[in-house]
Amino acid sequence: MVKIAVAGGSGHIASEVIDVLAATHKHEILILSRKDPSTTESLPGVTWAKTDYTDKAQLTSILNGVHTVLCFSSAHTDHGSAAQKLLIDAAVAAGVKRFAPNEWSSASIEELPWYAEKVNVRAYLEELNKEKKVLEYTLFQPGLLLDYCAPAGTCKHLEPFELWIDFPNRRAITLEGNVGEFTATTMKDLAHVVAGAVEYSGEWPVIGGVYGMTLSMSKLLEIGVKARGGKPWDITTLKEDDVRLGKVDSPWVPKFNDPALTPEQNEQFSKIIVRGSLLSGVSKSWVVSDEWNRLLPDYKFADVEEFLVKHWAGRP
Structure with missing residues (x-):
């Protein structure tokens, strides 16, 4: 204790x-x-x-x-x-x-x-x-928390917010070729790894990757279609060069809302986030290592597809 x-x-x-x-x-x-x-x-x-x-x-x-x-x-x-x-x-x-x-x-x-x-x-x-x-x-790094792609109420406290991969509305913004990779880890897995790390008797690693599963943008969209009942998604495809110039020509942009910011700041921040989210998939910024997986080998991590299919089952 x-x-x-x-x-x-x-x-x-x-x-x-x-x-x-x-x-x-x-x-x-x-x-x-x-x-x-x-x-x-x-x-x-x-x-x-x-x-x-x-x-x-x-x-x-x-x-x-x-x-x-x-x-x-x-x-x-x-x-x-x-x-x-x-x-x-x-x-x-x-x-x-x-x-x-x-x-x-x-x-x-x-x-x-x-x-x-x-x-x-x-x-x-x-x-x-x-x-x-x-x-x-240690730097706890789980990549993208998968629960943000799950229905509201999947977690007790974590509240889903709009992403460029919009599971509730079956739509997404992507780059040509669906380029980009992300590591996705569930909130439950991250929380249990932290609990295991607190009790870990060895020295904490400086880089503390918490690795659920790494998948491509195209694979995540494929899982999205399956999880959402096989119905087609509305995909907006942008050119990487345009996005790098700050041109996000999309009929919709996920809204970021921080109560500490003004509405104008939130609107500007939303544009910065969608640009960064798309380009960070190319740079693989969300791809993390597996230090804590190796230090806590008895813990079983959730499968991305199984998790999303389970939680979206029966949802309109």
């Missing part, structure tokens, strides 16, 4: 991970949040601490006695990674053994500019351990 602090613990991915950790009844879990604890769900063995991530002394005090910190704070709103860097400094000052920064997605940020702060944090942690091991850490 160890004490785990979860930063950004009220977020959707964090909440799914917390549920799995709490269900083991093995750990003491402390959630760090900017929200008032009274407005959130209470779980056995889970306590809350409110912080705005600006006071190192306060954070150090909160992290006293903590063994592992899992960070889920929002990268694109943490300018200069100031909050996460302060959290890392406080973790070191409090004697925390393990730290997982806010990764939880792609291996590379190529074509994914909204993940730029992740690189800053990676560099900060690398520099921290340059002379000697100060803080053990």
Whole structure:
């Protein structure tokens, strides 16, 4: 049993991970949040601490006695990674053994500019351990969370949002030739790997790939047709050169909605995301490695096709 602090613990991915950790009844879990604890769900063995991530002394005090910190704070709103860097400094000052920064997605940020702060944090942690091991850490990288392609309600907390591969409406935006590859991993698998990693007795690997299955865009579309009852999809095909120039000539664009942004910012961000999502398939930014699969060999990962067919079965 160890004490785990979860930063950004009220977020959707964090909440799914917390549920799995709490269900083991093995750990003491402390959630760090900017929200008032009274407005959130209470779980056995889970306590809350409110912080705005600006006071190192306060954070150090909160992290006293903590063994592992899992960070889920929002990268694109943490300018200069100031909050996460302060959290890392406080973790070191409090004697925390393990730290997982806010990764939880792609291996590379190529074509994914909204993940730029992740690189800053990676560099900060690398520099921290340059002379000697100060803080053990791993970059949990599952690729694309497959549940975003599943019906609403598949996960308790994770809310599907519009993607360029639109399962609910049987449509997709793709590049000529259906180029692009992605690793897809279910939220359940990621959460259980994190729980296994917390109990893992060896040293955490710096690169922490959580590998479900890698598949091409054409294969994902093929699975989409099967999962959605065999009915044809409306496919918008774009030229890669046009997309690189920022020309996304599509009758629809998946909408990104972040409550922290204005409607105008969300509209602009939506265009950036669809461009980056298409091009990142070409650069294979979402293709991840399998470090945690090898370290936790007894865990069986879900099959992408079986997962999607099962959860879309009988849906209109």
